Amino acid sequence: MSRKQLGILISGRGSNMEALLKAAQDTGCPYEPVLVMSNKPDAGGLDRARGFGVAAKAIDHRTFGKDREAFERAVDAELKLAGVELVALAGFMRVLTPWFVNEWAGRLVNIHPSLLPKYPGVDTHKRCLEAGDVAHGCTVHQVTAGVDEGPAIGQAEIDVRPGDTEETLAARLLKAEHLLYPRCLAAVARGDGVRVSDEVVVDGDTIRIFAPR
């Protein structure tokens, strides 16, 4: 089996990246991480990636001033040099220009901490609590030019608990993200969809995984 060469873009601690790297240690995994890149030189995830033996590089977006595309062209060049075929955004906090999205169309996925189309953008946990939702979740989706608008690949849902704060909800949802992202990315790398729905209990939380409804 030839494994799809994976590039991962991060901006911070990289816990979702780590979930992808861990899943890829299984030889049956259809993707192989070859490069992790960050727009922030101090992103904790860079050292975590090196700990897995994966090349990790930072390209500081600030050195490009307001020229977003110039930054992205530098990232794109590194990805191509490393032979990357599929790109996963994992807590990458820069909105990508249509140029980059187009360059990687169909080969660019993201994880977002809400049940899209609910709550695109920021502060998703806060907005979920303020709305009084009984459930919260995350979505892995194809990236298109509209922010958080691309077709969903898979979603995972947890119950909101009485007394949940933004912090507790975010921390509990993160465990669902770590479960969902490797499954969805494997489906994309294999060229098919997320076929089965599933329920997994992690630390007392039932995580419901499903294909987009």
Ligand code: GAR
């Ligand atoms: C995750 O919750 C991810 O869903 C979110 O940032 C966090 C990154 O954590 N992404 C977005 O909000 C993208 N718009 P991590 O660095 O530990 O993976």
